[in-house]
Amino acid sequence: MYTARQLDRARQLAYLHSGIVLGSNKDIMIANRLDKLKRLVENDEIDAVLNAIEAGQEIELFISAFTTNKTNFFRESFHFEDLKDRVVKEAIENRSGLKIYCSASSTGEEPYSILMTLEYAKALYGALNINYSLLATDIDLQVLDKCQKGVYEYTKVGDDIPDWIKPSEYFKRRIHPEKNGEFLVKIKDHLQRKVQFQQFNLMTPTYPFKSCDFDVVFCRNVLIYFNQDDQNAILKKLFKTLRIGGTLYLGHSESPLGLTPYVERCGQNIFIKTKEFL
Ligand SMILES: C[S@@+](CC[C@H](N)C(=O)[O-])C[C@H]1O[C@@H](n2cnc3c(N)ncnc32)[C@H](O)[C@@H]1O
Incomplete structure (x- = not known):
């Protein structure tokens, strides 16, 4: 004790x-x-x-x-539905690319779910040449190492993936060397190269990202660990990096707090930036 x-x-x-x-x-x-x-x-x-x-x-x-690193593929799956049905669709209609920031990526399930959604939507809308970039950060180097390896147990992956995703398009199969009968899957290399992983502490006083640069920011299930003043400060810094019209996804028990007058809610914990924070 x-x-x-x-x-x-x-x-x-x-x-x-x-x-x-x-x-x-x-x-x-x-x-x-x-x-x-x-x-x-x-x-x-x-x-x-x-x-x-x-x-x-x-x-x-x-x-x-x-750190608490609990996560899973397609957690709060309605956010990925929204990304596919609204955000990617609008980007294609406007012939613009997409810059996405996943700000607490944990072991990679969240950024790889974003990646699968983008790839799926590109094929769905016949827009294979739409450009996107995906930056994923976390404070914890051990989880970032797991992100970079991109290897997951098949049973866990299979349980979480929605019907519209065909795992074999995104993962390759690897037999687990120790456990008989169980196997691992690895994100295909050409997809994995599309995500940039970096260590970043959300408590950093000044963020090194450009203003109004991202089209989408994921900040899910991490604000809950901070006090309310720090949550507000983090939200403001993240918000500055989001363009007007861009989308902020928050976790199920998180809220935009002081940003409320500057966003429009368009779904369960989905917020569109309507004006700059003053
Ligand atoms: C519960 S996980 C959430 C993962 C994912 N966003 C999700 O919703 O499934 C919280 C993550 O936040 C990270 N984290 C905690 N404090 C942080 C900080 N100050 N800066 C950046 N990441 C932090 C942890 O390392 C952990 O991986």
């Missing part, structure tokens, strides 16, 4: 390095994360581990231990 002081040190470090708020009701979760951290740094002495992190060492492992 950990002392109240150790839990508090971890709580403060989590906020400092990621903005993640772990309230007083999260002691069990913090304890589990500290267990994970000790395994990651291969040191069982928690005070020594916390001292090292406070001294600026092992920060990446600390972040990996303290």
